Amino acid sequence: MSEPALHEPRAAQRLAWARTALGDAGATLERASTDAGFRSYWRASGDAPSRIVMDSPPDKEDVRPWLRVRDLLDDGGVRVPQVLARDVDAGFLLLEDLGGPTVAQAITDANADAHMQAAIAQLMRLQSLALPADVPVFGEALLQRDAGLFEEWFLRRHLGIELDCGDAERLELAQRRLMDNALAQPRVPTHRDYMPRNLMPVDGGPAVLDFQDLVLGPVAYDPVSLLRDAFLSWPEARVEGWLRDYHARAAAAGLPVPALDMFLRDADWCGVQRHLKILGIFARLHHRDGKPRYLADAPRFLAYLDAVVPKYRALDPLRELLERTIKPAFAKVTA
CATH class of the missing domain: 3.90.1200.10 (Aminoglycoside phosphotransferase (APH), C-terminal lobe)
Structure with missing residues (x-):
């Protein structure tokens, strides 16, 4: 599933943030997965290595608890996704791409x-x-x-x-x-x-x-x-x-x-x-x-x-x- 039409405000905001975080004005996003909540995950493709954009709309799913627990697990030696860039107020994270299949x-x-x-x-x-x-x-x-x-x-x-x-x-x-x-x-x-x-x-x-x-x-x-x-x-x-x-x-x-x-x-x-x-x-x-x-x-x-x-x-x-x-x-x- 490709990135929705850019006239949708959240989609346009997500793509603009991803391009800035990646330093790639031509990067594109394709849906990678969703979960049962409000978060969605998007695979970024372009000049840089593949990355994942996590979109957690702040009015629906605050990203801070996710980040806090991620850091606790990471510090304790549990393998979790690495965070490469973040905008907590907007609800966007740039993550390493762990690949396709679960x-x-x-x-x-x-x-x-x-x-x-x-x-x-x-x-x-x-x-x-x-x-x-x-x-x-x-x-x-x-x-x-x-x-x-x-x-x-x-x-x-x-x-x-x-x-x-x-x-x-x-x-x-x-x-x-x-x-x-x-x-x-x-x-x-x-x-x-x-x-x-x-x-x-x-x-x-x-x-x-x-x-x-x-x-x-x-x-x-x-x-x-x-x-x-x-x-x-x-x-x-x-x-x-x-x-x-x-x-x-x-x-x-x-x-x-x-x-x-x-x-x-x-x-x-x-x-x-x-x-x-x-x-x-x-x-x-x-x-x-x-x-x-x-x-x-x-x-x-x-x-x-x-x-x-x-x-x-x-x-x-x-x-x-x-x-x-x-x-x-x-x-x-x-x-």
Whole structure:
């Protein structure tokens, strides 16, 4: 997709800034990628080496949190994009071009082990960082917000469900148990979207993207985000093997992982909490933001829930809600 017509004010401003930052009056921009927020990424071509322009409209997505976390990660040895020029007030950054495919686009059955090993090594660097005292904690407030996304956007808005008293109690009980589990886990620096589409296979990498929401959070959260991805699925036996490998390496590195059986349970429960949240986010992207493509992955999340929830009696209220109410309503919506 080429740069939009220059009569669009933001497009003209972006191109003019890029040409000045590059020192190339003839440089052009082509869209490189977008994310689920308001940022967009543009590949600059011209006389200089290829660069990426990140456009973060200041009235919609302040670039300062992104820069702050980038610097924290970079200082701690985590591979992140290098910033070559910046205009914080205008919301423009000039970044190194890390290339085309993400890990999500490059990974196959044959090379998945190598990609996951590299991603786990990078994750352990991230989890080992010493964070400033003012970095947010993934605590009660964030967990309550995540829980609300599922009910408001996926159940009510997308499926058209108004829970009766019994179902509302089941959901509340299940969400409370998931939150209590997350709050009880040891805390480490947590990306919150550590998954293959946010990783770039480069030297010293994978390079980590979309890290601006870094918090101090549950130790099992990022490993399960990586291995039970929003956009890729792997056989459960393979996922458990990777989780066991992460656990052994993390324990050897001194990260605060619990005993293996407890860690595997914590990863399962963090995965359930995350999948419910992302169903809410994907529904919101569809209904509020006009981005329908994300909901195509909703069946993947229901399959994850089917694989994990029945393993735990404490999650029976959620299993009952899924079987009696959510899955029939989803079948009608997608028929």
